[in-house]
Amino acid sequence: MSKQIIKLGVIGLGNIAQQHINNITSGAVEHCQITALCARNNTGLADELSAQHFTNYQELIDSGSVDAVLIATPTLSHFAIAKYALEKGLHVMLEKPIGLSSWEGEQLVKIKPANTQFALMLNQRTDPTFKKMKEVIDSGILGDIQRTHWTMTNWFRPDIYFQVSDWRATWKGEGGGLLVNQCIHNLDIFQWICGVPNEITAFCEFGKYHNIEVEDEVTAYLRYNNKATGVFIGSTGEAPGVNRFDIIGDKGSLHFTVVDGSGKLTQKLNDQSTATFCANTDEMFGMPKVTTTDISISDKVNQHAIIMNNFIQAIQGDAELIAPAEDGLASLDIANAMLQSTWNKQSVALPLDRQKYQTLLTEKASHSILREKSNAQAKVDMNASYR
Structure with missing residues (x-):
């Protein structure tokens, strides 16, 4: 039995949209046909794809020529476009983040019609290494998590990255910088x-x-309900940067490190829990015996294509979404809380008071202006942007 071909409209034709389009036209995404494009200028791509061209997203959504839309526009327009598409009953794939704030995202999730697929491009959930780490943690083999630490300063961006965009890295246009991008x-x-x-x-x-x-560096301290603690450090100003993710449990630990572009995942398992050994040993300087195993995964996958294929399959009724839009609220809550904590110079409790944060962001945005866009020609290699 042949599968239904999902008619897709792509709104926005920037760098990431071009990658999605290439995945579809190359066959990396199956059972999907681009039938409409929306951009301010007709570059001729619509003719190449035998698709309709629109300069207004509302006209595309109202055209009846699409079953679903992929929204890959600047962040400041995510809310309005996704809201309009959802209200019209279309399936929506939205580039991250879900909005300028988690409050915006929450409003979108609330209006999603039943039987409509609303997904977010959280493509790193398909990374084989992160999937393996989640599998290990969910198995309970490491015991209760005691401490987490992720230093991710491997996001270096030169000035031209910001200069060629008028909206990027402004409160009004993006709602933040390093954390929300x-x-x-x-x-x-x-x-x-x-x-x-x-x-x-x-x-x-x-x-x-x-x-x-906006922010281009952050150091944050996290506390969890079980008294575990965590540290998150990020930066777009370090070269070379660091990517190291540690998870320490009562019975062992996981350590993920990227060196020279290659990731290594190490698992350490104690012969007994740390708490049990601590309470019962008579060795003054003793430690549990540890077995160390390299569980690195070298597989490379097309993360964006996997998420898009899953979206199409979910529309067809054959799969559950890997990254439903509501899942994008948690990470944006954390990012928003980090900004609020800095602004107010105090700790922020989660669940986040999203309306309170939205009020703070609105005030910031009221004094923010989009920058004068540079005419400089930037060399773009999208593969170099993924870390």
Whole structure:
């Protein structure tokens, strides 16, 4: 029995949209046909794809020529476009983040019609190494998590990255910088594997390395309900950067490190729990015996294509979404809490008071302006952007 071909409209034709389009036209995404494009200018791509061209997203959504839309526009327009598409009953794949704030995202989730697929491009959930880490943690083999630590400063961005965009790295256009753009993937994986903390104290640096008004460095301290603690460090100003993710449990630990572009995943298992050994040993300087195993995974996958295929399969009724849009709220809550903690110079409790944060962001945005876009020609290699 042949599968239904899903008619897709792509809204926005920037760098990431081009990658999605290439995945579809190359066959990496199956049972999907691009029938409409929306961009301010007709570049001729619509003719190449035998698709309709629109300059207004509402006209595309109202055209009746699509079953679903892929929204790959600047963050400031995510809310309005996704809201309109959901209200019209279309299936929606939205590029991250779900909005300028988790409050915006929450409003979108609330209006999603029944039997409509609303997904977010949280592609790193398909990374074989992160899937393996989650499998290990979920198995309970490491015992209760005691401490987490992720230093992710491998997001270096030169000035031209910001200069060629008028909206990027502004409160008005993006709702933040490092946290809501680059590190939103890491924060999603962090909470997906380790859970959501119940309190965050953060120290963000704004425009420390670039001429921007938003954060380009953060150091945050996390506390969890079981008294576990965590540290998250991110930066777009370090070269070379560091990518090291440690999860310490009562019975062992996981350590993921990227060196020279190659990731290594190490598992350490104690012969007994640390708490049991601590309470019962008579060895003053003793430690549990440890077995260390390299469980690195070298498989490479097309993360974006996997998420898009899953989206198409979910529309066809053949799969559950890997990254439903509501799952994007947790990582954005964490990012928003880190910013709020810095602004107010105090710890922020989670669940986040999203309306309170939205009020703070609205105030920031009221004094923010989109920058004068540079005419500089940037060399773009999208593969170099994924860390």
